[in-house]
Amino acid sequence: MKPLRAIAYARKHHPRFIEELKQFVRFPSVSNQPRHARDLHRCAVWLAGHLRRIGMEQVQIIPTGHHPIVYAASRESSGRPTILIYGHYDVQPAEPFSEWRTDPFGPAVKDNNLYGRGASDDKGQLFTHVKAIESYLEAEGKLPVNIKCIFEGDEEAGSSRGLAAFCRRNRAAMGVDSVVMSDSAMHGYGRPALGYSLRGNVRFELEVLGPKRDLHSGNFGGAVHNPIQALCEILASLHDSEGRVAISGFYDRVRECSAEEREYMKKTGLKDVGILRDAGVRSEWGEPGYSAYERITIRPALTLNGIRGGYQGSGVKTVIPSRASAKISIRIVPDQDGAEIDRLLRRHIARVVPATVSVELRMLAAANPTQINRNHPALRAAEFAYEKGFSARPVFLRSGGTVAAAGIFQKTLGVPTVLMGFALPDDRLHAPNEKFHLPNFFQGIETSIWYLAAAAKLRQGRRAIESQTTHRQGERA
């Protein structure tokens, strides 16, 4: 059955949908800044209320050890497949505030874009599904599948901490056939992409400790190893001069892509020139032997997300600081494993750290990579939905980002996750002036509507689905 009335309903209510999304973006739900804990809870309450209003049932705000999960389910109808829609209502910090042209939490529409922190990642994308459900229920009277919604508040804090426990507890009750989430990017405007692979992410803080107190650089400069310098030396040792990660054993478990897949990626994937243009850099960098697109998808990467030490203010303070630290994140690919990467990094640092300082390495969070068979029926349903929603056939895409939740669903529910992204490459996720392109919001809603319609037939191939699921953590390919 074609959901044409739902489509018509959605088209009619664009202006209200935008206003509602603006309300959603207005909450500064920054999950990794403790001062915003209350804002996360207020945001969860708002979202739960909204789900109730559009006709979802069993709406609950579920406490976790950290920020709550918003859960909802449609009225159960037996014999139908059950789709879990996942999203996250928390956002990245907005810092540096000075680089925003609009208030990050005062959403503004300009040139067909909605600007604000979380506009795209992930409030806007999450909201496409909420509006699809509303359109279906209002216009068609009932949903073609059973729907469960899990909208969490811990994604940007790195670990989806409460999610794994919640899924384990409710696995049987939920009876999920497959998961869909929209928390990734398309290839460009009008060029949809279906993610079938995500990198994992292992996050560390490395601190170098030197003198017991800050020292005057005149009185001690030249005779004391400076923690900033030692930190730089250690960090510089993590790559070789060509851009390879120089941690011994780092690449040992990286599953090599087949020549066919690399060929497909080359044909359908992001072009290097586009990646560099989006990044705003003049020249390429990275592991030799791979294109920029391959470097950010099929290859692991070590990036430094922050560094600090000594005097940070204006002017000069001639000090040798007592400590310096850096934040490191390592994007890993199948079949690398977070725990093993932790061991390898510790061994590397122990080998290079000079005797003149001491170091502390803290692992902050770890999410493993995931990968789904490209022929999975849930992916085929999503492909159909994109063709309807965007009048364009999606390419199958590997993503360089990480969604810890996908790994958790695979592990705890035993089902694959369809990564149906609606963001654009220049949406500035995690950066100042994040935006969501409103045409993508509208076409995303229609794509979600078509996906729900197509997913009604999903269970027919359930056994086949499960046997094709690829999630080979820790296994050598």
Add this chain to the structure above:
Amino acid sequence: MKPLRAIAYARKHHPRFIEELKQFVRFPSVSNQPRHARDLHRCAVWLAGHLRRIGMEQVQIIPTGHHPIVYAASRESSGRPTILIYGHYDVQPAEPFSEWRTDPFGPAVKDNNLYGRGASDDKGQLFTHVKAIESYLEAEGKLPVNIKCIFEGDEEAGSSRGLAAFCRRNRAAMGVDSVVMSDSAMHGYGRPALGYSLRGNVRFELEVLGPKRDLHSGNFGGAVHNPIQALCEILASLHDSEGRVAISGFYDRVRECSAEEREYMKKTGLKDVGILRDAGVRSEWGEPGYSAYERITIRPALTLNGIRGGYQGSGVKTVIPSRASAKISIRIVPDQDGAEIDRLLRRHIARVVPATVSVELRMLAAANPTQINRNHPALRAAEFAYEKGFSARPVFLRSGGTVAAAGIFQKTLGVPTVLMGFALPDDRLHAPNEKFHLPNFFQGIETSIWYLAAAAKLRQGRRAIESQTTHRQGERA
């Protein structure tokens, strides 16, 4: 004439002197933080008023391009030598505040120490001379020499910016025979030291620019050269693995010390074990072939005073930042020159900077090194004064620190500067919990009184003095 009445007066008024010094320390006169500009002016007004009250004349607050100079002169008596007393009323920033056990600008006395930012550097040391002048004037009725005071507010901002112009303008009017300043450390309690050599200091800010905006490390990690990483690579390249500065040509102009002087330094100078203990580090580091004491005095040093880039807050933000920067200071020794060091550093960075990022190197300030002949009569007068004030013969000391003013006096007034320090090695200059040891305050006042008495005979050897002055900037030894 022995200044015994002045000494007796000083001893009688210790408690009041402490209270006055506390008033002085209370001003947050942080010269390199623009928000404190008004506090510097208030501090200058307080100091000028104090100088007037103790009987100094021609007291003026002299505007400069930056923070004002407090100037004062004693009633002129012809035929006597003129001593210029120099000090600075500005202080280093107090950050990080959290590491102070007392309010940095709420001075507190504990265990015979006065704690507070500037207690030792340089308000306390400057004040020894002010209280010596007061004691002389009150108890003896007149001073044995003509005195000019220059107390500036720009020393910690790196350049003594207004000082050079002021000295050039007033050179003839001041007719100074020699300069004395107390802005350096003794060897230990009861072990006075007379500085005859200072390192210069050339300060830079290095910024690495990468992508035009912060990027999501998932979407771009592995394909974009991270500015933090490039900065670390550049900074790590500034030293070789043994601790030498690896900038080509860096050591070419370093004047080698004679074997005799190194022997004298070894006998009289700081012991390495003490330097490391004061620094609170377990193991030595630095240029091979030199002791720790030599590394911080006769050898140049490059230190990193601060670094920053990316996300600095709590938790994680998986970003590739658009920029990262570091503050670098290079302590130089005779006959190195600030302008040449700037050229060499630029050449080095241009050679090592990868094509994937761009860099900006800004020189913030430069002060050249100075050195005085150890037989200069002004040093001998100071030696006598220390023997009286501390009942101990001072050693002649090279200092690793920098006093831009000493270079300026040499260049503009053509006279040497006696470095008569009263700080202790553990006074935590520039660090949290800075203190001034009160017995040193009291004995410093007496030393200054004896110095003024001895300096009365200074002019007799003036011609000899000038011929012995050593200040060989840019000249090869």
